[in-house]
Amino acid sequence: MPENTGLKFTMPAMRILENEHRYLSFLMEEWHALVLWFEHDQPVLEESRTQLHxxxxxILEFTGPLKKHTVKEETFFFPLLGSYIGFEQGPLVGIQEEHREIDGYIGHFLHYTEGNIDMLPLEDIRAAVKDTGEAFEVLTVHFVKEETVIYPMAEHQLSAKDKERLSQQLNTLIT
Structure with missing residues (x-):
């Protein structure tokens, strides 16, 4: 019997993805604290630029592991589960759209903060930071949807052979 790790799932592949969510959530909390600083304080320009750096x-440290996690889901997990539940409608369609939405928010932030941050006016800084706040919100709900709908579906739907194969495919690091 596995020790109590606080993970909900028994299927090794889902435990891998769930554990990755825990790590990504930890990283998110670190940068979300900075987003909240912008939302709750009345920052002055110089301090805002420091916080923006x-x-x-x-965010850059977060995007690598997030991308690896997303690629694992989209390359191995979603196609396999989709072969059981379909691709045209249902939860996989929404989940994959959220992946694009998250990528868009983070990409927009990185694009607008590229170059010399020390030249950005406070209004532009706040607008860029807003994208990371949106990304945090979408990611938080996204993880809940995957863990309450998609992952349990996989545990119940996939054959033993597919569960084993998926576990082998997902058993890679995202760091």
Whole structure:
């Protein structure tokens, strides 16, 4: 019997993805604290630029593991589950759209904070930071949807052979 790790799923592949969500959530909390600083404080320009440098660094450190996690889901997990439940409608369609939405928010932030941050006016800084706040919200709900709908569906639908194959495919690091 596996020790109590706080993970909900028994299927190794789903435990891998769930554990990755825990790590990604930890990283998100770090950069979300900076987003909240912008939302709740009345920052002055110089301090905002300093915080923006920190936020950009944290987002860049987050995007690598997020991308690896997303690629694993889209390359191995979603196609397999889709072969059982379909691709045209249903939860996989929405989940994949959220992947694009998250990528859009983060990409927009990174694009607008590229170059010399020390030249950005406060209004542009706040607008860019808003994208990371939106990304955080979508990611938070997205993880809940995957863990309450998609992952349980896989545990119940996939054959033993497919569960084993998926576990082998997903058993790679995202760091």
């Amino acid at each position: 920190k936020l950009r660094k944290a």
